[in-house]
Amino acid sequence: MALLEIKNLHAEIDGKEILKGIDLSINAGEVHAIMGPNGSGKSTLCHVLGGRDGYEVTKGSITFDGHDLLEMETEERAIAGLLLGFQHPVEIPGVKNIYLLKEALNAKREAQGLDEIDTFSFMKQVRELVASMNMDDAFLHRGVNAGFSGGEKKRNEILQMLLLEPKLALLDETDSGLDIDALKVVSDGINRMRGEERGIILVTHYQRLLNYVEPDFVHVLYKGRIIKSGDKSLAHRLEAEGYQEILEEAS
Amino acid sequence: MNRTGLPEWLSDALPEQAAAPSQIAQAARSQIETIGLPGLRDEEWRWTNLRAIQRGRFAAPAGVGADIEPGTRLPLENPVRLRFVDGIFQGVPDDLPEGVSICALADADESVREAAFSPRPAPSVDNPNDALVTLNTAMAREGVVVDVAANAIVERPIVIEWLDGATESVMSHPRVLVRLSQSATATLLEHIETVGDQPAWRNSVVVSSIAANAALTHIALGLDGESRLTTARTFAELERDARYHSYNIQLGGRMIRREYDIHVGGSGAHTDLVGLMMPRSKQLLDTHTRITHAAADTTSNEHYRTIADDAGRGVFKGRILIEEDAQRIEAYQSSNNLLLSDNAEIDAKPELEIYADDVSCSHGATIGRLDQEALFYLRTRGVPLAEARGLLIAGFAQEVIDELPLPELRDWLTEQVEHRLGERDVSGDGNA
Numbered sequence: 001m002a003l004l005e006i007k008n009l010h011a012e013i014d015g016k017e018i019l020k021g022i023d024l025s026i027n028a029g030e031v032h033a034i035m036g037p038n039g040s041g042k043s044t045l046c047h048v049l050g051g052r053d054g055y056e057v058t059k060g061s062i063t064f065d066g067h068d069l070l071e072m073e074t075e076e077r078a079i080a081g082l083l084l085g086f087q088h089p090v091e092i093p094g095v096k097n098i099y100l101l102k103e104a105l106n107a108k109r110e111a112q113g114l115d116e117i118d119t120f121s122f123m124k125q126v127r128e129l130v131a132s133m134n135m136d137d138a139f140l141h142r143g144v145n146a147g148f149s150g151g152e153k154k155r156n157e158i159l160q161m162l163l164l165e166p167k168l169a170l171l172d173e174t175d176s177g178l179d180i181d182a183l184k185v186v187s188d189g190i191n192r193m194r195g196e197e198r199g200i201i202l203v204t205h206y207q208r209l210l211n212y213v214e215p216d217f218v219h220v221l222y223k224g225r226i227i228k229s230g231d232k233s234l235a236h237r238l239e240a241e242g243y244q245e246i247l248e249e250a251s
Numbered sequence: 252m253n254r255t256g257l258p259e260w261l262s263d264a265l266p267e268q269a270a271a272p273s274q275i276a277q278a279a280r281s282q283i284e285t286i287g288l289p290g291l292r293d294e295e296w297r298w299t300n301l302r303a304i305q306r307g308r309f310a311a312p313a314g315v316g317a318d319i320e321p322g323t324r325l326p327l328e329n330p331v332r333l334r335f336v337d338g339i340f341q342g343v344p345d346d347l348p349e350g351v352s353i354c355a356l357a358d359a360d361e362s363v364r365e366a367a368f369s370p371r372p373a374p375s376v377d378n379p380n381d382a383l384v385t386l387n388t389a390m391a392r393e394g395v396v397v398d399v400a401a402n403a404i405v406e407r408p409i410v411i412e413w414l415d416g417a418t419e420s421v422m423s424h425p426r427v428l429v430r431l432s433q434s435a436t437a438t439l440l441e442h443i444e445t446v447g448d449q450p451a452w453r454n455s456v457v458v459s460s461i462a463a464n465a466a467l468t469h470i471a472l473g474l475d476g477e478s479r480l481t482t483a484r485t486f487a488e489l490e491r492d493a494r495y496h497s498y499n500i501q502l503g504g505r506m507i508r509r510e511y512d513i514h515v516g517g518s519g520a521h522t523d524l525v526g527l528m529m530p531r532s533k534q535l536l537d538t539h540t541r542i543t544h545a546a547a548d549t550t551s552n553e554h555y556r557t558i559a560d561d562a563g564r565g566v567f568k569g570r571i572l573i574e575e576d577a578q579r580i581e582a583y584q585s586s587n588n589l590l591l592s593d594n595a596e597i598d599a600k601p602e603l604e605i606y607a608d609d610v611s612c613s614h615g616a617t618i619g620r621l622d623q624e625a626l627f628y629l630r631t632r633g634v635p636l637a638e639a640r641g642l643l644i645a646g647f648a649q650e651v652i653d654e655l656p657l658p659e660l661r662d663w664l665t666e667q668v669e670h671r672l673g674e675r676d677v678s679g680d681g682n683a
Contacts, residue, residue: 050627
């Protein structure tokens with residue numbers, strides 16, 4: 001059984017249909033890239049998967065790890081193992097990173113019937129991850145994303161993923177706005193998450209990230225539909241020829 | 252204007268003998284009979300109704316209540332405790348830090364008492380907006396005078412414990428004078444607590460003068476208490492290079508009105524005013540601040556936050572006046588406010604009056620609900636909705652708490668706020 005099974009998904013915002021019949025199947029161990037021009041529905045797909053208010057699914061189904069995803073609250077999806085990495089991570093001054101990490105980890109542990117993590121093990125694990133993301137410990141005591149640069153925010157998203165170990169990581173434009181050093185750190189982090197047990201979806205506008213994180217499958221999203229799927233060579237074609245050629249070929 | 256004058260019970264309570272020098276007391280007594288208590292038509296009282304006091308029939312306390320202790324222990328290092336039970340001063344402690352002298356107001360020399368009743372900026376004795384100071388002047392018999400000698404660095408916090416409500420329907424009008432001589436440093440903390448469930452009204456005035464290069468940290472910490480009615484006025488006068496740091500934390504009370512008048516009167520002087528008010532149930536928490544920049548090269552920084560829950564009301568009015576000759580001023584004010592329920596209400600009003608031309612001044616006020624983006628973000632990390640709300644509310648308060656100078660008190664307050672949020676009834680929150 002696939003980890004994520006999207007069937008004929010239609011979704012709208014304010015009565016305007018954005019997703020017009022998406023079919024997508026993702027297995028554990030696979031990395032999928034979803035590419036598409038602006039306005040193709042990439043972010044809408046991420047928000048629908050995350051359970052954001054205001055997005056209405058009008059048709060179709062999403063099954064995640066055997067659960068009907070559309071019946072689940074946002075936090076239930078996270079606890080079940082679907083984590084969303086934001087294109088624009090939200091700044092939450094006053095809520096320290098360390099609190100969020102601990103709350104999130106304990107919410108997951110509680111659902112698994114485990115005790116709260118002890119402070120010592122928690123801090124050890126978090127400090128190692130912080131170092132691995134080339135971040136400073138001081139960041140843990142700052143507000144969540146508050147005053148962070150674009151690169152720091154994206155690193156923080158990956159840090160959370162590494163700690164929370166989702167079954168499926170859904171990364172929305174994680175590479176946009178990153179300079180090359182930050183891109184390397186972020187893609188290293190993503191590569192470390194790769195594994196037999198985990199699916200990863202990279203939603204991206206650019207091919208650049210895929211030079212660092214090699215996808216197993218590439219899908220082209222256009223006007224709310226996946227119009228072409230292939231292996232990583234499709235991404236190279238997109239880079240070389242642009243979207244236009246492939247759009248014409250598909251239509 | 253047709254004013255109603257003082258309620259009879261209050262008029263009857265005016266004493267023959269007060270702590271103020273007799274001329275000052277007499278002038279106050281004759282004025283207060285005419286102007287009465289402030290009402291909604293007085294500009295500074297538009298949002299705050301004193302009906303609960305008007306109808307209160309409060310009486311001066313009969314006993315002394317020497318064995319009353321505060322119910323809450325604040326985490327303070329070896330504090331100097333000045334205890335008032337229902338406004339009655341319980342005496343000067345034996346062991347005072349070097350450079351600190353303290354005496355009961357009633358025992359002070361006439362010149363000292365005159366200073367206690369002559370704050371700058373001077374409130375006018377016949378202005379209805381200032382009527383509660385006039386009333387305090389006419390009524391005050393109890394109080395304390397704290398003097399800090401030149402160059403003294405006082406590490407121990409000087410704590411005024413206002414323990415209100417020990418006896419039924421009691422009122423008090425205490426007066427406090429705090430004077431820091433040149434280059435002195437001290438911390439004054441008002442620990443405000445209701446010790447009984449009886450309604451009690453305290454109308455207190457704190458007058459402080461901060462000499463050249465001296466620094467006063469003034470924390471007013473009002474613990475929650477449903478029956479407490481407070482009208483409290485603070486005056487601070489700053490000379491050259493003086494600093495006044497004010498932290499006004501109000502966690503509850505039936506009606507709490509605090510006013511701060513800061514006279515930044517010497518060049519190089521600076522004041523910070525930081526505030527957090529958390530009204531809930533049907534509480535009204537109100538702070539009015541007035542900063543006057545009367546000298547050049549002075550700065551002020553003001554940051555107030557209100558979190559109103561249930562049918563709680565918060566009021567913040569912040570006035571900044573920059574006088575004509577006060578050039579090169581930097582004055583910043585922000586007021587951020589969070590409404591947690593449909594029945595809560597917050598009024599926030601900045602007021603800038605600038606007569607100088609070389610001034611850098613800004614203000615901003617926001618009133619809103621919890622950030623939906625931030626809630627969604629937290630939930631995508633697996634944090635349940637109710638906890639996500641709690642994290643955001645606590646975070647909003649924490650940004651003010653983080654500004655407090657005493658680390659143990661900061662941690663204690665963080666816990667208090669978390670405890671408060673734990674008590675919230677979240678069933679009616681909807682998407683708020």
